[in-house]
Amino acid sequence: xxxxxxxxxxxxxxxxxxxxxxxxxxxxxxxxxxxxxxxxxxxxxxxxxxxxxxxxxxxxxxxxxxxxxxxxxxxxxxxxxxxxxxxxxxxxxxxxxxxxxxxxxxxxxxxxxxxxxxxxxxxxxxxxxxxxxxxxxxxxxxxxxxxxxxxxxxxxxxxxxxxxxxxxxxxxxxxxxxxxxxxxxxxxxxxxxxxxxxxxxxxxxxxxxxxxxxxxxxxxxxxxxxxxxxxxxxxxxxxxxxxxxxxxxxxxxxxxxxxxxxxxxxxxxxxxxxxxxxxxxxxxxxxxxxxxxxxxxxxxxxxxxxxxxxxxxxxxxxxxxxxxxxxxxxxxxxxxxxxxxxxxxxxxxxxxxxxxxxxxxxxxxxxxxxxxxxxxxxxxxxxxxxxxxxxxxxxxxxxxxxxxxxxxxxxxxxxxxxxxxxxxxxxxxx
Amino acid sequence: xxxxxxxxxxxxxxxxxxxxxxxxxxxxxxxxxxxxxxxxxxxxxxxxxxxxxxxxxxxxxxxxxxxxxxxxxxxxxxxxxxxxxxxxxxxxxxxxxxxxxxxxxxxxxxxxxxxxxxxxxxxxxxxxxxxxxxxxxxxxxxxxxxxxxxxxxxxxxxxxxxxxxxxxxxxxxxxxxxxxxxxxxxxxxxxxxxxxxxxxxxxxxxxxxxxxxxxxxxxxxxxxxxxxxxxxxxxxxxxxxxxxxxxxxxxxxxxxxxxxxxxxxxxxxxxxxxxxxxxxxxxxxxxxxxxxxxxxxxxxxxxxxxxxxxxxxxxxxxxxxxxxxxxxxxxxxxxxxxxxxxxxxxxxxxxxxxxxxxxxxxxxxxxxxxxxxxxxxxxxxxxxxxxxxxxxxxxxxxxxxxxxxxx
Numbered sequence: 001x002x003x004x005x006x007x008x009x010x011x012x013x014x015x016x017x018x019x020x021x022x023x024x025x026x027x028x029x030x031x032x033x034x035x036x037x038x039x040x041x042x043x044x045x046x047x048x049x050x051x052x053x054x055x056x057x058x059x060x061x062x063x064x065x066x067x068x069x070x071x072x073x074x075x076x077x078x079x080x081x082x083x084x085x086x087x088x089x090x091x092x093x094x095x096x097x098x099x100x101x102x103x104x105x106x107x108x109x110x111x112x113x114x115x116x117x118x119x120x121x122x123x124x125x126x127x128x129x130x131x132x133x134x135x136x137x138x139x140x141x142x143x144x145x146x147x148x149x150x151x152x153x154x155x156x157x158x159x160x161x162x163x164x165x166x167x168x169x170x171x172x173x174x175x176x177x178x179x180x181x182x183x184x185x186x187x188x189x190x191x192x193x194x195x196x197x198x199x200x201x202x203x204x205x206x207x208x209x210x211x212x213x214x215x216x217x218x219x220x221x222x223x224x225x226x227x228x229x230x231x232x233x234x235x236x237x238x239x240x241x242x243x244x245x246x247x248x249x250x251x252x253x254x255x256x257x258x259x260x261x262x263x264x265x266x267x268x269x270x271x272x273x274x275x276x277x278x279x280x281x282x283x284x285x286x287x288x289x290x291x292x293x294x295x296x297x298x299x300x301x302x303x304x305x306x307x308x309x310x311x312x313x314x315x316x317x318x319x320x321x322x323x324x325x326x327x328x329x330x331x332x333x334x335x336x337x338x339x340x341x342x343x344x345x346x347x348x349x350x351x352x353x354x355x356x357x358x359x360x361x362x363x364x365x366x367x368x369x370x371x372x373x374x375x376x377x378x379x380x381x382x383x384x385x386x387x388x389x390x391x392x393x394x395x396x397x398x399x400x401x402x403x404x405x406x407x408x409x410x411x412x413x414x415x416x417x418x419x420x421x422x423x424x425x426x427x428x429x430x
Numbered sequence: 431x432x433x434x435x436x437x438x439x440x441x442x443x444x445x446x447x448x449x450x451x452x453x454x455x456x457x458x459x460x461x462x463x464x465x466x467x468x469x470x471x472x473x474x475x476x477x478x479x480x481x482x483x484x485x486x487x488x489x490x491x492x493x494x495x496x497x498x499x500x501x502x503x504x505x506x507x508x509x510x511x512x513x514x515x516x517x518x519x520x521x522x523x524x525x526x527x528x529x530x531x532x533x534x535x536x537x538x539x540x541x542x543x544x545x546x547x548x549x550x551x552x553x554x555x556x557x558x559x560x561x562x563x564x565x566x567x568x569x570x571x572x573x574x575x576x577x578x579x580x581x582x583x584x585x586x587x588x589x590x591x592x593x594x595x596x597x598x599x600x601x602x603x604x605x606x607x608x609x610x611x612x613x614x615x616x617x618x619x620x621x622x623x624x625x626x627x628x629x630x631x632x633x634x635x636x637x638x639x640x641x642x643x644x645x646x647x648x649x650x651x652x653x654x655x656x657x658x659x660x661x662x663x664x665x666x667x668x669x670x671x672x673x674x675x676x677x678x679x680x681x682x683x684x685x686x687x688x689x690x691x692x693x694x695x696x697x698x699x700x701x702x703x704x705x706x707x708x709x710x711x712x713x714x715x716x717x718x719x720x721x722x723x724x725x726x727x728x729x730x731x732x733x734x735x736x737x738x739x740x741x742x743x744x745x746x747x748x749x750x751x752x753x754x755x756x757x758x759x760x761x762x763x764x765x766x767x768x769x770x771x772x773x774x775x776x777x778x779x780x781x782x783x784x785x786x787x788x789x790x791x792x793x794x795x796x797x798x799x800x801x802x803x804x805x806x807x808x809x810x811x812x813x814x815x816x817x818x819x820x821x822x823x824x825x826x827x828x829x830x831x832x833x834x835x836x837x
Contacts, residue, residue, distance in 0.1 A: 141625065146549060150628055153632040155632040155633045162821050165822065168824065169691075171686045171822065182589045183588055184589035186567050289580050292573045292574055301582060419573055420585040
């Protein structure tokens with residue numbers, strides 16, 4: 001450490017006093033960079049173009065054998081030439097999900113115009129959410145162990161099998177020495193990572209935090225969801241696909257991908273003179289207790305999360321839904337939206353990006369990027385696949401085609417099967 | 431204004447005791463928790479020992495139906511949670527459960543059950559029960575505790591493995607600072623499983639004999655298991671209901687080495703930074719720290735890097751601050767290590783006794799500090815810190831202080 005850097009990690013901003021998280025005088029947190037790898041596009045531009053066109057990312061699974069499962073579909077990433085994003089020598093230590101995450105971070109940093117050589121590495125952090133991280137590597141490691149006993153346990157696989165390996169890869173690749181954390185709590189993993197990042201930035205514990213997360217679709221993961229009966233069933237038992245809020249919805253289709261956001265305090269972004277996609281203005285965190293394999297059943301918990309997050313409900317124009325085409329969650333989300341917004345619920349546009357990219361624990365990163373782009377451009381992507389709105393979900397769902405409208409602010413909802421409910425409130429930057 | 435946060439409840443399951451009093455007695459007596467592994471067949475391994483939990487008597491805690499669905503990790507977590515909840519008298523005092531949440535740290539989680547499923551599946555032994563797969567998510571233990579206790583506040587799970595349950599305490603503290611809750615359950619649970627045991631063995635990080643932190647003969651860790659749960663509570667809330675207060679949680683630090691996937695930065699620069707960050711946010715200074723609960727894994731590189739980092743922070747005073755390496759007693763409990771060590775650190779501030787580093791005989795010239803060898807010592811403790819370092823150079827430091835209601 002040179003002398004100038006010596007205690008730089010102890011810097012506090014003038015606004016670092018503790019306050020309640022959502023009070024308006026807090027330092028404002030803005031989104032200045034987006035990195036996206038999804039089944040409907042790699043990179044912000046391709047993703048957003050296809051998102052607005054309502055392109056389905058769900059297709060028959062080709063990467064691994066699904067013959068033992070009734071369901072056959074998934075939202076898979078295309079083949080990606082990772083050398084575009086990562087030095088070939090460094091690729092060797094990463095597994096597939098590691099490469100996906102590091103690539104998303106690279107795109108987000110580039111998009112934000114952040115020059116890492118000019119930033120203090122101790123003041124840059126990373127906060128990542130993932131449901132199952134390197135599930136494929138864990139499986140490969142375990143198969144080696146089963147086949148050959150202890151000598152079949154491969155150390156190089158083990159070191160990338162731990163859930164925070166994906167975060168470590170990113171930190172090592174870009175020399176990120178500040179806060180470093182990984183959350184894993186089913187479908188709310190990434191939203192928690194983002195909420196925590198906002199808190200640390202408000203407290204002045206970092207200048208910039210890369211946040212979001214992702215997951216990969218792997219053979220063991222697919223098998224587990226299939227055996228637990230969570231998947232949309234496939235042809236013998238009817239339609240297989242995502243159709244959020246539809247009366248005939250029948251379960252999830254798994255997807256994969258990664259979405260990373262660059263967050264910083266407004267004054268830090270202004271000093272750099274960069275574009276600002278949107279602001280994260282509030283977070284709400286709540287828990288329901290209906291069972292370890294149950295979503296919030298009455299909608300009270302999700303309603304509480306939305307109310308905590310949106311300090312001014314009158315300017316919420318869009319809700320990016322948690323709805324994932326399950327009987328329970330879509331209904332509960334509708335109930336919760338009505339609880340919070342009552343008569344105004346009909347004026348709010350609701351859409352579920354999961355209809356295009358499928359459901360996965362770390363989907364919140366990609367979905368948050370989507371909300372940021374909606375606020376930046378005043379346009380909401382459609383919910384696809386849905387034909388007959390469930391009367392219980394009878395509100396303003398954006399169906400079929402994208403919709404241009406004024407969006408002053410939006411909520412990003414997430415609910416985990418087991419009862420963590422998180423809502424983030426994003427505002428148009430003005 | 432920063433809210434003051436106190437620890438009002440503690441619960442432990444460990445190889446040396448399945449309750450806080452039993453655990454604490456074993457610590458100060460320096461009892462070795464290592465024994466022959468029974469959780470899985472360890473016969474093909476060079477090391478057949480681990481700090482395994484014994485004598486828990488699951489049937490007295492859970493019904494037969496529950497036991498079919500609960501992983502070993504879930505059971506440890508629930509038992510430790512119940513003790514912590516009772517010790518905080520939260521089973522008696524009515525609280526607003528909308529403002530009580532849970533953040534736990536996880537390591538391998540319920541993977542022992544998942545291993546059982548996939549072993550049978552891959553070896554074609556019939557159709558294993560899908561209930562073994564409930565533990566596929568690291569969130570399961572956290573959700574089970576929330577469902578049992580009806581806690582409706584913020585909920586999540588941290589997944590940095592060897593530092594998971596330390597950072598969970600930090601995140602839980604932040605939930606209180608954010609004004610989202612008054613009471614938070616934190617810490618973690620983890621159980622032995624073959625994947626992590628064989629993984630650490632394959633990296634040659636497991637000592638075939640006893641775990642000897644900071645000793646020149648050290649060859650690595652002994653894997654352990656268990657749960658360590660802490661109830662954090664906003665001070666005014668705790669005082670109002672006249673809750674027992676074990677100590678104050680003053681703050682924490684978190685940072686990264688960004689150096690290597692498994693090895694620590696060798697000069698202790700990351701260790702120095704995380705301790706300095708933690709003390710800064712805790713509003714205290716190295717001069718007030720009276721003891722350090724070390725990460726102390728007894729791997730060659732960790733113990734040197736940690737020693738160097740401590741010297742960089744404490745300078746001349748480094749030799750005067752007793753360091754405690756309790757992984758020599760309870761093993762390295764991975765996802766619950768930080769929680770169990772935090773319980774020990776809280777009790778150290780409360781009782782004024784510093785647990786020893788056992789199996790310490792041969793000094794290493796590279797590790798030349800006071801590691802409290804083999805015998806616990808009595809010492810008045812104002813502030814104690816607990817270090818946890820994970821794969822990827824993920825560093826966490828927790829700061830606890832003796833509680834006094836005047837600031």
